[in-house]
Amino acid sequence: MSMISEEQIQSYNENGFVVVESLISAKLLDEVRAVVASILQSARGIKTHNEVFDVEESHTPEQPRIRRIKTPHKLDQIFWEVLNQPKLRAIINKLLGPNVRLHGSKLNIKAPHYGAPVEWHQDWAFYPHTNDDILAIGVMLDDIDDDNGPMLALPRTQKTDKVWDHHLNGHFCGAINPEKAEDLLFSTAVACTGKAGSCSFHHVRLVHGSAQNRSEKPRQLLLYECAAADSWPLINFHNLEEFNSRLISGESTISPRITNVPIRMPLPPAVGQGSIYENQRAVKDRFFQVR
Numbered sequence: 001m002s003m004i005s006e007e008q009i010q011s012y013n014e015n016g017f018v019v020v021e022s023l024i025s026a027k028l029l030d031e032v033r034a035v036v037a038s039i040l041q042s043a044r045g046i047k048t049h050n051e052v053f054d055v056e057e058s059h060t061p062e063q064p065r066i067r068r069i070k071t072p073h074k075l076d077q078i079f080w081e082v083l084n085q086p087k088l089r090a091i092i093n094k095l096l097g098p099n100v101r102l103h104g105s106k107l108n109i110k111a112p113h114y115g116a117p118v119e120w121h122q123d124w125a126f127y128p129h130t131n132d133d134i135l136a137i138g139v140m141l142d143d144i145d146d147d148n149g150p151m152l153a154l155p156r157t158q159k160t161d162k163v164w165d166h167h168l169n170g171h172f173c174g175a176i177n178p179e180k181a182e183d184l185l186f187s188t189a190v191a192c193t194g195k196a197g198s199c200s201f202h203h204v205r206l207v208h209g210s211a212q213n214r215s216e217k218p219r220q221l222l223l224y225e226c227a228a229a230d231s232w233p234l235i236n237f238h239n240l241e242e243f244n245s246r247l248i249s250g251e252s253t254i255s256p257r258i259t260n261v262p263i264r265m266p267l268p269p270a271v272g273q274g275s276i277y278e279n280q281r282a283v284k285d286r287f288f289q290v291r
């Protein structure tokens with residue numbers, strides 16, 4: 001079963017991203033939203049970021065403002081169910097081959113009126129691997145349009161043989177300084193929009209970001225990072241059993257495939273190392289303004 005056309009595959013390969021519509025059923029979406037709502041309930045009373053939540057700057061324990069659920073796949077089986085949908089799985093295997101491992105997951109909430117922006121970056125700068133057959137899937141839990149902070153992609157940036165500088169004052173900061181990246185044409189950015197249940201697929205080296213959600217509408221984007229099983233991380237490898245437990249299709253291997261990819265380690269770690277939002281706090285030269 002393949003729900004992705006040859007043109008869409010070609011577009012992914014050329015531009016570094018593609019949006020495919022109607023991959024998740026309305027019923028499953030409703031179930032996921034209910035689980036998300038119940039997880040968010042448990043944020044009442046928390047003072048600051050923890051293992052589960054990343055909080056907005058304006059968060060208070062009484063009036064929780066959550067910008068990210070950090071690793072949803074560790075919190076509820078339903079997040080595996082989404083990933084195991086046959087239509088979605090077929091596309092993952094088309095783009096990455098038969099052997100695929102989940103690298104991580106996150107749910108960016110972007111609440112109406114204030115949901116935080118994410119500065120331009122390449123995921124690759126956060127988790128370099130032995131090869132770059134890696135992508136992120138963005139499952140749209142809400143309708144996403146130009147107004148509610150869609151993910152913005154800079155086409156073909158995955159094709160360059162460089163990794164942009166994501167450091168500031170000698171520390172990783174998880175963001176590209178827009179003033180220093182003369183070779184990035186921000187005006188060519190394309191918004192990944194679609195109805196709830198659509199999914200975006202973006203290559204790990206694609207430069208992307210997103211603006212604050214100033215609209216009335218929520219924008220929840222559930223992200224899964226998937227890697228070819230023979231792509232091994234160059235950082236944060238802890239335990240083979242845990243690593244292999246994240247295999248989502250095919251077979252694991254202990255022979256990583258090494259290709260000629262540009263690498264810059266995300267080290268020394270960010271000041272206040274945490275989620276991308278926490279890492280990017282140090283950044284003063286911002287592209288996406290907050291108000």
Ligand SMILES: O=C(O)CCC(=O)C(=O)O
Binds near residue numbers: 210
């Ligand atoms: O939520 C978004 O719009 C951007 C997500 C992203 O790039 C990230 O969290 O790494």
